[in-house]
Amino acid sequence: MATTPTDPDLGSVLGKAVAVLHAFTVDDHELSLAALVERTGLPKTSVYRIAGDLVRYRLLDRTALGYRLSGGLFELGMRxxxxxxxxxxxxxxxxxxxxxxxxxxxxxxxxxxxxxxxxxxxxxxxxxxxxxxxxxxxxxxxxxxxxxxxxxxxxxxxxxxxxxxxxxxxxxxxxxxxxxxxxxxxxxxxxxxxxxxxxxxxxxxxxxxxxxxxxxxxxxxxxxxxxxxxxxxxxxxxxxxxxxxxxxxxxxxxxx
Amino acid sequence: MATTPTDPDLGSVLGKAVAVLHAFTVDDHELSLAALVERTGLPKTSVYRIAGDLVRYRLLDRTALGYRLSGGLFELGMRxxxxxxxxxxxxxxxxxxxxxxxxxxxxxxxxxxxxxxxxxxxxxxxxxxxxxxxxxxxxxxxxxxxxxxxxxxxxxxxxxxxxxxxxxxxxxxxxxxxxxxxxxxxxxxxxxxxxxxxxxxxxxxxxxxxxxxxxxxxxxxxxxxxxxxxxxxxxxxxxxxxxxxxxxxxxxxxxx
DNA sequence: GGGGATCGTTCCACTCACCGGTACGCTCCT
DNA sequence: AGGAGCGTACCGGTGAGTGGAACGATCCCC
Structure with a gap:
C-alpha cells in the first residue's frame, strides 16, 4: 500500500524507520500507531518499536493522538x-x-x-x-x-x-x-x-x-x-x- | 567524542544513523567519511555502511568531498x-x-x-x-x-x-x-x-x-x-x- | 621516485539486536 | 455483556548488522 516516494528496503531497521517518517505528510501531521501500520504496511509490533525508538532519538514526538514529526527533525532539515x-x-x-x-x-x-x-x-x-x-x-x-x-x-x-x-x-x-x-x-x-x-x-x-x-x-x-x-x-x-x-x-x- | 545533543544508544543501527546525521552542523555541512568517523566515534566500517544506507534512503547526498544532508531531509523537516x-x-x-x-x-x-x-x-x-x-x-x-x-x-x-x-x-x-x-x-x-x-x-x-x-x-x-x-x-x-x-x-x- | 600517511572500499565470520506472531488490557462503542 | 479497535508486553529464533583486518588509490614530503 501507499508506496512512499523513496520506497525503502523494508528488510532493515533503517528502511523501516524511513518508511515511518515518510508516512507523515504535510496534511497528516499527526498519525496514530494504527495509521502508521496501515500506511507503511509493516507489522504492528515493528512500527511500535521503531516509532518508540524514533521518539527516543527525538525525530518523532508523542502526542495524545499518536505521533508527529518533531522539532528536532525541523532543525536537522534546516541544516x-x-x-x-x-x-x-x-x-x-x-x-x-x-x-x-x-x-x-x-x-x-x-x-x-x-x-x-x-x-x-x-x-x-x-x-x-x-x-x-x-x-x-x-x-x-x-x-x-x-x-x-x-x-x-x-x-x-x-x-x-x-x-x-x-x-x-x-x-x-x-x-x-x-x-x-x-x-x-x-x-x-x-x-x-x-x-x-x-x-x-x-x-x-x-x-x-x-x-x-x-x-x-x-x-x-x-x-x-x-x-x-x-x-x-x-x-x-x-x-x-x-x-x-x-x-x-x-x-x-x-x-x- | 563530541557527544551529540541526543546522545544516542550506539547499540542500534538507528542510534548510529541518528548520530551520523547529528554529526552535521550548520557550519560543517559537508563531511568526509573520516570526519564522520571522528565525530561519531563509531567504527569506520559501520559509518561507511550506514552512510551508504542513508544515501540510499535519500537522507544524505554524496559529494566530491564526502556526504551532506540531503534535500529530502529538508522536505521532511518542513513537515x-x-x-x-x-x-x-x-x-x-x-x-x-x-x-x-x-x-x-x-x-x-x-x-x-x-x-x-x-x-x-x-x-x-x-x-x-x-x-x-x-x-x-x-x-x-x-x-x-x-x-x-x-x-x-x-x-x-x-x-x-x-x-x-x-x-x-x-x-x-x-x-x-x-x-x-x-x-x-x-x-x-x-x-x-x-x-x-x-x-x-x-x-x-x-x-x-x-x-x-x-x-x-x-x-x-x-x-x-x-x-x-x-x-x-x-x-x-x-x-x-x-x-x-x-x-x-x-x-x-x-x-x- | 619511493616510502609513509590518509582515506575509501571490500571481505568475512560471529553474534546480538531485531523480528513478528501471539497474547493481554484498556477504552469506546453498540 | 460483548465486540471492535487500539496500544502495550512478552519471547524464542535468526539473519541483519557488526567491526577487525586487509587492500588499493591518492597525495605529499623527504
Whole structure:
C-alpha cells in the first residue's frame, strides 16, 4: 500500500524507520500507531518499536493522538546544505520582491521530476495558494516548473514530456507539444507564465536563477489571483530578483 | 567524542544513523567519511555502511568531498507539524514587522534550555546576526530567550538560573540574580531587551506569543546594530506582531 | 621516485539486536 | 455483556548488522 516516494528496503531497521517518517505528510501531521501500520504496511509490533525508538532519538514526538514529526527533525532539515545556503542567499531578494509587489513570492528548486518549494512569502489576505514550503508540484503546470524544465538538459525535457502529464485543473496543459512550445517561449522571454494550470484562480510568473554556466539552480515566482493580478506587470521585478540572486550564487562558485 | 545533543544508544543501527546525521552542523555541512568517523566515534566500517544506507534512503547526498544532508531531509523537516504550522501562521506578521522596521526579524521557540529559531528575515545589508533558522541559542542571553524564560513555569526558570550561564560576550549577564531581575522587568514591560549579550554590536527587543492560557508558544524579536538602532523604538511594533499572532494561535485551540 | 600517511572500499565470520506472531488490557462503542 | 479497535508486553529464533583486518588509490614530503 501507499508506496512512499523513496520506497525503502523494508528488510532493515533503517528502511523501516524511513518508511515511518515518510508516512507523515504535510496534511497528516499527526498519525496514530494504527495509521502508521496501515500506511507503511509493516507489522504492528515493528512500527511500535521503531516509532518508540524514533521518539527516543527525538525525530518523532508523542502526542495524545499518536505521533508527529518533531522539532528536532525541523532543525536537522534546516541544516541541509543546498537548500539552506540557497535560502539564506535568496531571502533578501525574495523580501525585496515581495515588498515591491505585495504578492505571494516563491523560491523553488527541481528535485527529480518535480518542483520543491524552498521558500514562500505569502502576505496577509492573499489568495491562498496551495503550495507549501517543502512541498512538491509537477514541473509542467507551474511557472517555476516550466522555467526549471526550459533551462534543463534536453534529456530531462524529453523525459518529462514523454511521460504522463498530470491534469490539475481544466486549464492544465497536458499536450506535450504545447508544453514544449511554452518552454521555448520561456527561454525566448526569459520568464515563464502559468494561468490557472495548477490551481484555479491563480496566475504566476517565474524567472530562472542561473549559475555561471547558465544552469538553472532554482527559480523565483510571483503569484496572484486572476482579475486584479496580471502576471505581465511583474516580469521585470521577477527577472531582476532572479538575476540578482543568480550572479550572487555564481560568485560563490556554485552552491557548496 | 563530541557527544551529540541526543546522545544516542550506539547499540542500534538507528542510534548510529541518528548520530551520523547529528554529526552535521550548520557550519560543517559537508563531511568526509573520516570526519564522520571522528565525530561519531563509531567504527569506520559501520559509518561507511550506514552512510551508504542513508544515501540510499535519500537522507544524505554524496559529494566530491564526502556526504551532506540531503534535500529530502529538508522536505521532511518542513513537515514537522508544530514548527510548520507556527511558521505559516506567523509569516504575515513577521513580514509586516519587517516592512515596518526594516530590521532583522526573528521567530523563536523554546526547546529544552535553548531557543530554536524557526524563522528569520534579514534584509539586505543588515549587520549580520549569527543566528540561523533552525539554529540554537542559550535562553539567558537573547531577547527571545528571556521572553520565553520569563513567561515559562517557575520550574524552568529556577532550573536555568541555577545552572551555568554561559558567557558569550563581555556584556553577557551571567549573574543569576541580574537575569532574574531582567525576567521580572520583562513581564512588567511585556517585552525583553538584549544589549550585545549574545553577539557584539547587536541589540534586540522581543515580545511573547501567548496562547489562550498565557503560556508562551514562541517569541518574536527585532534586531539591529548598536548605534543607529535603538530597541526601545520598536517595542510597540514587536508587541503588536506578537499579540496578533498570539490571538490567531489561540483561536486555533493551541497549535495542533 | 619511493616510502609513509590518509582515506575509501571490500571481505568475512560471529553474534546480538531485531523480528513478528501471539497474547493481554484498556477504552469506546453498540 | 460483548465486540471492535487500539496500544502495550512478552519471547524464542535468526539473519541483519557488526567491526577487525586487509587492500588499493591518492597525495605529499623527504
Amino acid at each position: 541541509a546544505s543546498v537548500e539552506r545556503s540557497l535560502l539564506e542567499l535568496a531571502m533578501p531578494y525574495l523580501q525585496d520582491l515581495y515588498e515591491r509587489t505585495h504578492e505571494t513570492v516563491h523560491l523553488g528548486v527541481r528535485e527529480g521530476r518535480e518542483v520543491v518549494y524552498v521558500a514562500k512569502i505569502a502576505g496577509r489576505g492573499q489568495a491562498a495558494s496551495p503550495s507549501r514550503t517543502g512541498g512538491r508540484m509537477p514541473l509542467h503546470c507551474t511557472a517555476i516548473g516550466k522555467v526549471l524544465l526550459a533551462w534543463a538538459d534536453d534529456d530531462l525535457r524529453r523525459d518529462v514530456l514523454t511521460g504522463p502529464l498530470e491534469r490539475r485543473t481544466p486549464h492544465t496543459i497536458v499536450a506535450p507539444g504545447r508544453v514544449a512550445q511554452q518552454l521555448d517561449a520561456a527561454i525566448e522571454a526569459g520568464v515563464a507564465f502559468e494561468r490557472e494550470e495548477s490551481a484555479l484562480g491563480l496566475q504566476c510568473v517565474a524567472a530562472p536563477v542561473l549559475d555561471a554556466d547558465d544552469r538553472p539552480i532554482a527559480a523565483i515566482s510571483v503569484t496572484g489571483p486572476v482579475g486584479r493580478f496580471r502576471p505581465e506587470q511583474h516580469v521585470d521585478a521577477v527577472r531582476a530578483a532572479a538575476q540578482g540572486l543568480g550572479t550572487l550564487v555564481a560568485r560563490r562558485r556554485s552552491l557548496h | 514537522a507539524s508544530v514548527e510548520r504550522s507556527l511558521l505559516e501562521l506567523a509569516m504575515p506578521y513577521l513580514q509586516d514587522l519587517y516592512e515596518r522596521t526594516h530590521e532583522t526579524v526573528h521567530l523563536g521557540v523554546r526547546e529544552g534550555r535553548e531557543v530554536v529559531y524557526v524563522a528569520k528575515i534579514a534584509g539586505r545589508g543588515q549587520a549580520a546576526s549569527p543566528s540561523r533558522t533552525g539554529g540554537r541559542m542559550p535562553l539567558h542571553c537573547t531577547a527571545i530567550g528571556k521572553v520565553l524564560l520569563a513567561w515559562a513555569d517557575d520550574d524552568l526558570r529556577r532550573d536555568v538560573l541555577t545552572g551555568p550561564l554561559e558567557r558569550r560576550t563581555p556584556h553577557t549577564i551571567v549573574a543569576p540574580g541580574r537575569v532574574a531581575q531582567q525576567l521580572d522587568a520583562a513581564i512588567e514591560a511585556g517585552v525583553a531587551f538584549e544589549r550585545e549579550e549574545s553577539a557584539l554590536g547587536l541589540q534586540c527587543v522581543a515580545a511573547p506569543v501567548l496562547d489562550a492560557d498565557d503560556r508562551p508558544i514562541a517569541a518574536i524579536s527585532v534586531t539591529g546594530p548598536v548605534g543607529r538602532f535603538r530597541p526601545e523604538q520598536h517595542v510597540d511594533a514587536v508587541r503588536a506582531a506578537a499579540q496578533g499572532l498570539g490571538t490567531l494561535v489561540a483561536r486555533r485551540r493551541s497549535l495542533h
